[in-house]
Structure formats: structure tokens, C-alpha cells
Amino acid sequence: MPVLDAALEGIGALFLWPAIGYLLLGISIGIVVGILPGLGGLSAVAMLLPFSFLLDAYSAMAFLMGVYAVTTTADTIASVLLGVPGTSGSQATILDGYPMARKGEAGRALGAAYAVSMAGGVAGGVLVIASLPLVRELVLSVGSPEFFMLGVFGLLLVGALSGGSPLRGIVVVLFALALAMVGTSPQEGLPRYTFGEAYLLDGIKIVPVVLGLFALPELLDLFVHRTSISRAALESARDMKEGVLDAVRHWWLALRSICIGVYVGMIPGLGATIVDWVAYGHAVQSEKNPERFGSGDVRGVIAPEAANNALKGGALVPTLAIGVPGNAPMALFLVALTTHGISPGPDIMSNRLDVLFALVGALVIANVVAAGLLLVATPYLARIAQIRGTIIVAVVVVAALMGAWMSTQSMGDWIVLLAFGVVGYVMKRWGWPRAPIALGLVLGPLLERYLHLSINVYGFEWLMRPVVLVIFALAVWALYTQFRRSHRRVRR
Amino acid sequence: MHLRNSARHLGIAIGTLALVGASWEATAQAYFAGKTMELAVSRGSGGSQDRICRFMASHLERSLAGGPKIVVKNRKGGTGVVATNWLYSQAPRDGTALGCFLPVRNYQAFFSGTAKKRGLVADMTQIVPVAGTPVVAVGYVRADIGSGIKGPKDLKGAPAFRTGGQSITNTKDITFRAVFDLAGINYDYKTGYQDSSDAWAAVLRGEVHHHSSGLPHFMKVVLPTGVKTGKVTPIYYDSGIVVPGLEPAVPTAEFIRMHGGKPEGPLWSLYRTSRAWRVIYLPPGVPEAVVAEIEAAFATMLGDKAFIDAHRKSYKVFPAWVAGRKALDKQLVSAYRALGPSLVKFRKDYIDKARR
Incomplete structure (x- = not known):
């Protein structure tokens, strides 16, 4: 099938009834799911997958992509306005988004976030098409040693997430790596540090940890001070326009973050939980005046929000090209595709290019529509930051409890939430960085698995692989620059 | 005369059976009608275990008389320990709670005496398998x-x-x-x-x-x-x-x-x-008539063309599910009973060999 014909057929089918109706329905569901803390694209796609089996192939793809594509656009609302991550892909947005809301710049933060989310989704889709001829080689060139070294690189971003105190960041990330050892050992399959608790057999869940670390201390703060989130006057509409202009001003950062999102997405196994941290870390390391990050800098919103939407396009690539899901929701897309008689690999890449274009088209349309809808709603949403803190606290505590409960639906989730709420409060009070805990918990299992596999499969020769050496050199350079900046700041 | 008597007896027998069948049908209808059942899945949402359990639940809803609603709930954790413990000790024992598990490791732990170490409190011989399929x-x-x-x-x-x-x-x-x-x-x-x-x-x-x-x-x-x-x-x-x-x-x-x-x-x-099975269980203590009704519903469902077609469409293969306690006990549970001390030691040594 000629490429242009396939593109016209696939994208054109999305505008026909009932596919367009299902796409809009999917987008609406995705926005609601994104706004609710603790839910995410994976839960939503998993719940709706059986329904998609009843639809024709185009409608099913449009519906599921509509849901999945926009959760990381809508999740910014909770991250910015409440300091609670809407999904696991918007954890890093809190670091600057919430302080912006507290300064009365919620509209600006949301405006910037929606603009770059839309750009990320659209550019991600375009990059997917451009990358297809190269994808096989790219994905297959990353083996266990490269995965391990990418994890190390991610871990060494800790300095950038430590608010100018890399040493404290390293201490915290080591603590998090120790916590990541709790659960069932990946190689032996035996319980480790679980103290006989069945809840701990699958390790400590990231969602209650992040909700506890970030949301509970802020809620306590709001409750004690009995103020609204924003203590400044509200000028949402003007702020929102300013936010969109911020996205244009920082187009180079947005573009770099989009590339990070797409290519992290293409590497199966890395995925949504780290891409926002990687993009945020990159922004802190590469931008001027890094000391402004963490206190309400719009660049700290632009980088993670551009990356987490772009990731979704990237994750489509290995899923469709070689049948290796880029992340967990993509595994469900694979199920939907095969149920409709479309196989990944040569079948879709040669015989069903129309489906590939339909998926990319749905991704692009969903991002544009969702950003448009949310931009219209932002002046009203931003008023949440003006509501009295005691009311917000009640609502958000319920949302945080619900979000944490979704992890395993057991009391253990609430115990972890409360325990890390205490840890988060203490860390906030004494100026210790909290973000490295999330980074360590996400990367710990990945590092352990791929270090073991690297040594087991390649012996110590894995250290000599060219890509490993290049990533290692970049990681060392990143760490060196963080310490140099910190040292200079201390001297000044 | 003899033939006439036989015909009369046969007629009475058929009539009685029809009456019994109709009354049980009516009882079953009354029993499940308007009820909401829970199917506990031992893994998280979105995985292959979750998908097939949801698939089975959606078809069981249609096969059970009275058309109950089946809500699927993911009770993941400890590769099935959390869900199995829940089914054994907390689930209602009236037929409205089922579990959909991959039970092999729990059977191994139970029959090899390492259940406590694994955190398993369920007696694996007491929970009732009603349908299952080998995982090929x-x-x-x-x-x-x-x-x-x-x-x-x-x-x-x-x-x-x-x-x-x-x-x-x-x-x-x-x-x-x-x-x-x-x-x-x-x-x-x-x-x-x-x-x-x-x-x-x-x-x-x-x-x-x-x-x-x-x-x-x-x-x-x-x-x-x-x-x-x-x-x-x-x-x-x-x-x-x-x-x-x-x-x-x-x-x-x-x-x-x-x-x-x-x-x-x-x-x-x-x-x-060690071969994996995917099994749907009832908790212990469910009334016999209710267990039989659920087994019969599974048996009906497994022969239903709509179920077979949907299974072939979703999983690309003919469904190899088995319904009923007797069949499952023969094919599944009895195999694990063979896990005597010598086989347990053999298994441990075999795993240790890989560790070395």
C-alpha cells in the first residue's frame, strides 16, 4: 500500500462516524482520568479494553488512543493546583508547577503546560513516522548493559533534582535504592525484606510514596496556615496567555524535551515514570540560572510536560514495528490490535500502514483537542488555587487516599501513604530533597535487573561496549557539572 | 401391558425430572437474580491474567441463570498470595465471590510445607476449583x-x-x-x-x-x-x-x-x-447446590459457540478450559499432591543448581 494512500485512508477514517465519536468520547474519558490523582492511562485503557473489542478497528484505535493520549495533558491540573501528581508521568511537574500556583501563577503554569503538551503530542507523532525506518536498529542496539547505564545516567540526575545540594541528593537516592530492594528478588524470585507482609512482596508502590511525599506535607501546610494555595491575586486569563508565550520563548527547551520523550519512549522498559524526571533533570543541567528551578520556574513545567506527551508517540514505535511494547499501556494496544486481526511487525508496517497512520493521527488529534479544551477551561480551573485551604485539604485528602488505594487496593497503600507523608514533611521542614526518593524507587529495580543480566550474559565485557562507554562518559560529565555548580554557589 | 407400564413410568420420570429441573432452574434464577458477584484477579489490571479473567467473567454473567452482575476486582500481590488468602478467609461463602488465579506456586508452597514462609494462609485443598485451563x-x-x-x-x-x-x-x-x-x-x-x-x-x-x-x-x-x-x-x-x-x-x-x-x-x-494452570475458584463452605450451579454454568459456557468464537478471536486458539471439581482435581490438584518430601527436595536442589 503506497504510503500517501495509507496516510489518507487511515487519518481520513478517523473523521468518519462512528470513529470520530469514539475519539471524542475517549478524549473526554482521558481528561477525567488524568485529572483524578492516582488513576492513569494504564488503568483507563485496561478498564476500557474489553469495550474496544466490540468496535471496528478504526473506532477501537481512536477510542483507546483518545483515552491514553490526553491523560498526561490533564494530569497537570492536579500537579500544579494541588501539588498531587495526577498520573505517574507528572511527578516532576509538581516541583515548579505547585510553587507557581502558590505565587498566583497557576494559569501561567497550566497555559505553558498545555501548549507544550500539545506540541509534544503532535511532534511526537511526526517523529514516530520519521523514525520508523530506523527504529529496528535503534531499539535492538539497546541491550541489558545499555539499559543499566541509562539507569545510572538517570540516577546521576539526582544532583539536578536536589535543589543545589547534590550530596544530600545522593544520600536520599541511596536510601531510596535500599527501599527499592524490598519485595521479591527479580532473579531468585524469593521474598526480600518483606518481614512476612504479603503487601510488601511486590515491593513498595510508587504512587502512594509520591502522594505521601509531596501531597501530604503541602496539605498539612495549608491546614495549619488556613490560607488558599495561592496567596497572590488571580489573573488567570492573562497568566494563561503568558504561559503559552513562555512555551514559545522556551521553544528550544521544549524541543529538546520532546526528543527526550520520543526516544525514551522508544526504548522499551524505561517509560513514563522516569521520562518527566529525565527531562526535568536535563532542563536544570542545561539551562541558565538553574538555581531558579524548584521555586516556581516555568521551565520546570515545560520540560516534563513536553516530554511526557511526546513519550506516547515514541512508545508506539517498538510496539508496532517489532511487537515489543514501549510501555504497559502499549501492551494493551497490542492486544486490541491483534484482536482486530492486525499483527505487529511486517503485517502492520507493510500491509496495514493505514492503521499505523490512524493511530498516529488519533494521537495528534487527541493532543490538539485536549489542549484546546483545557485552555478554555483553565481560567475557571485556576480558581481552585484561590479556594480556602481547609476546603481544599478535605477534597485533596480524599483524592490522595483514593489515588493511593488504586495501587493494590489494600490497607498497605494507606500505611505507605501516611508513612511517606511523615517522611516528606520531615524532609521538607529540614530542606532535604524529596524528588530523589521517587527517582531511586523507579530506577532501583531496573538497575538491579539489568546489572545482573549484563554480568550474567556478557561477563565484564559489557563495560567495554561502545554505547555503554558513551553513556557512562555523559553520566560522569553530568555529575561533575552538578558538583561544580554547587561548589561555585557555595563559594559565592 | 408391560410396554404401556414402562411408558407410563418413563412419562412420570420425565415429568418429575422436568419439575425438579424447573424448580431448580427457578431457585437458581431466584438465587442469582439481582445479585452482584465479585471475581478477584490475582494480578494487576491490564496483564494477560487480568484480561482472560475479565473475559471469562463477561461470559459467565451470560451463562448463570438470573443474570447476575460480575464485578472484577484486582487483588494483586505476592504472585497470588493476597488474592488466595482473601478468597479463603474473607470472601463471602454464598457463591457470590470467585477467584481467578495462577495457583501453581501456592500449591507448591502448600504441599511442600513452605506456605507460611510464603505468607499463604489458605488451605489449598479447601478452596474449590470450578473451571481451569493449562497455560501452554x-x-x-x-x-x-x-x-x-x-x-x-x-x-x-x-x-x-x-x-x-x-x-x-x-x-x-x-x-x-x-x-x-x-x-x-x-x-x-x-x-x-x-x-x-x-x-x-x-x-x-x-x-x-x-x-x-x-x-x-x-x-x-x-x-x-x-x-x-x-x-x-x-x-x-x-x-x-x-x-x-x-x-x-x-x-x-x-x-x-x-x-x-x-x-x-x-x-x-x-x-x-511446575506447569502453570489458570483456575477459577470458589471459597470453602459454599452450599453444594450453588457450587453445582456455577459448575453447570461454566460447562454450558464452554460449549457455547459465542464463547468459543470470542475466545478464538481474542486468543487465536480454541479454548482448552475444563469445568468441574472432579476433572480439575484429577488433572490439577492430584498432580500437586505428588509433591512429597523427596520431590520437594529434588525441586530445591534443582533450583539451587541453577543458582550455582
């Missing part, structure tokens, strides 16, 4: 090993190849190691891949040469992107019967014989007690 795994190797692998026989004399597993205690790892050891095939065991997708990517990039995927992953991913493109060759599958569409792969016992081995002895027993 298909072993495949890269086609470029040695002078080329076009079928299972070509592995004879091939150089040692790297197998990719998930963990040394994983049932899939134990079964494929046992198959290769029984067949006397040289292999270099590597493990630690997160799941079959992760291991499949490792096979594609040549990091390992062999993996064993569950049937849905094989049919949906490996077959179109690996077998049809000539990159990998399927060599065996865990089944006692021939499954069409998996050629040139052969059932494991045949694979072992093909290479001069014998499917017997403790290693074969270990293989048989």
Missing part, C-alpha cells in the same frame, strides 16, 4: 544458531545456546530447563528478564537465543514478527496433545523422545508439577 507455553529459538534451526530436530548437535528466563524459581524457567535437561540438550541458562516481552526483545537483539512465551504472546507477537519473518523457530510446547498452528514445534514429551531422552523420573514429575 511455546519454546522458540533463534533460527541462526549454528548451521540454522528449521525444526526441533535441528537442535541435535547445535552449539550451546543462551536461554532467557524470568527468575530461577519461575515456573516457566523450571519447565524449560527440565525439558532441555531431559532431552540432553546443551544450553547456557540466563535469567532475570521482566516478562516475555522483555525476553522477546532480548531474543531479537541476540542477547539470548531461546525463550518460552505463553500461547497468547506467542500467537500475537512472536508468530507474526518472528516465526513468519524467519528469525525464530518454535521447537516445543507444553501440552500433552497436538495443538494445530504451532508447527514445527512438537509437544514436550515428543521433543524429549526426539532427542533420545525419556519423559519420566523425578525431573519429569518436577516438570509436570
